[in-house]
Amino acid sequence: EIVLTQSPGTLSLSPGERVTFSCRASQSVGSNYLSWYQQKVGQAPRLLIYGASTRATGIPGRFSGSGSGTDFTFTISRVEPEDFAVYYCQQYGSSPYTFGQGTKLEIK
Amino acid sequence: EVQLLESGGGLVQPGGSLRLSCVASGFSFGAYAMSWVRQAPGKGLEWVSGISHSGTTTYYADSVKGRFTISRDNSKNSLYLQMNSLRVEDTAVYYCAKDAPVIVALSDYWGQGTLVTVSS
Numbered sequence: 001e002i003v004l005t006q007s008p009g010t011l012s013l014s015p016g017e018r019v020t021f022s023c024r025a026s027q028s029v030g031s032n033y034l035s036w037y038q039q040k041v042g043q044a045p046r047l048l049i050y051g052a053s054t055r056a057t058g059i060p061g062r063f064s065g066s067g068s069g070t071d072f073t074f075t076i077s078r079v080e081p082e083d084f085a086v087y088y089c090q091q092y093g094s095s096p097y098t099f100g101q102g103t104k105l106e107i108k
Numbered sequence: 109e110v111q112l113l114e115s116g117g118g119l120v121q122p123g124g125s126l127r128l129s130c131v132a133s134g135f136s137f138g139a140y141a142m143s144w145v146r147q148a149p150g151k152g153l154e155w156v157s158g159i160s161h162s163g164t165t166t167y168y169a170d171s172v173k174g175r176f177t178i179s180r181d182n183s184k185n186s187l188y189l190q191m192n193s194l195r196v197e198d199t200a201v202y203y204c205a206k207d208a209p210v211i212v213a214l215s216d217y218w219g220q221g222t223l224v225t226v227s228s
Contacts, residue, residue, distance in 0.1 A: 001170060035214060037153070044203055044218035045145075045153060056216060088153050090213065095167040097143075097213035099153045 002027055002091050004100035012108040017079050021103045023072040023089035030093030036065055036074045039102075040085045048087075049074065079105070110134040110217040112204045117222030124194050124226070130187040130204030130219060138162075138182035141207035143215055144189050146200035146224075156202070157189060158212035167212055172198075194226045 003026040013019050023034065032052040037045040047056045049065035052072055062077045076083055084107050089100040116128040128144070143158040157178040158167040166178050177190040187204055201223050205215035 033211070033214070039153070044220055045215075046218075047214075047216045050214055086152075090153075090155070092211060092213035095158075095212070096169045097155045097158065097167070099155060102152045 001096055002029065002094060002098055004089055004091060004098055006087075006089060006100035006103045008103060009101075010104045010106060012106050013079055014108045015079055015081050019076050019079055019105060021074045021087055021089075023067075023074070023100050025070040025072070025091060028069045029072075029091045032068050033091060033093035034065075034067070034072050035090050035092060036063075037088045037090065038083075038085050039088065045088065076105075081107075110206060112206060112217060112219035114202065114204045114219045114222040117202065117224045119225045119227065120194055121228050122194060122196055122226055125190070125192045126194065126224060128189040128191065128202055128204075128222060128224070132185045132187065132204075132206065135206065137185040140209055141212040142180060142187045143205045143207055143213050144178065144187075145203045145205055145215070145218075146198075147203070147221075148197075148200040151200075154200070155213055158207065159187070160212065161209060165212075191224070194224075196226050198224060199226045200224060 007022045034052045036049040039045040053065045086102045111133045144156040175193045179188045201221040203221045204219040206217040208214040
């Protein structure tokens with residue numbers, strides 16, 4: 001089983017700032033099948049990025065992803081008020097398809 | 109518009125069984141893989157199980173293998189999760205998710221979830 005470790009656990013930022021999250025895999029993620037999800041309180045997750053760097057349909061350009069192998073990053077170029085949420089990475093390259101533990105982005 | 113509506117959650121005693129259902133609309137259900145993902149209260153996401161578009165291939169998390177069974181009925185646009193030998197640690201909101209056509213666990217649409225509580 002591939003274990004995904006996200007860091008940091010919590011980030012406190014102000015709107016307009018740039019933020020980068022990390023997701024590290026215990027072994028290489030096949031075909032860079034790594035996705036990022038956003039989840040707000042009381043809501044279902046929302047797919048943001050797949051294939052490590054491809055934005056899902058309708059996702060704003062301020063969201064981006066990069067990385068390969070075992071090291072992946074997710075960036076919000078300028079945080080908007082609606083972006084404060086929990087972000088999860090997930091690998092879908094090999095079963096079981098595991099999630100990271102999440103990074104909470106909170107308002108400073 | 110894609111819609112996924114889960115049902116079947118509730119309170120069950122440890123060792124008991126439940127069957128979750130998910131009715132899909134707004135897309136060609138039989139053309140897409142599907143998954144179940146759960147979230148324990150106050151915790152993160154855990155992928156539980158996935159199934160290919162035809163239903164011929166299934167996948168499970170180690171934590172539920174041998175106890176849960178995923179299935180689908182493409183004629184009824186429905187996904188199921190049969191949960192047996194339930195444990196307290198299975199308590200969670202269970203989400204039904206639409207995956208990519210041939211990639212299990214790449215989930216672009218999610219239902220609102222159904223709560224399963226395992227308690228005596």
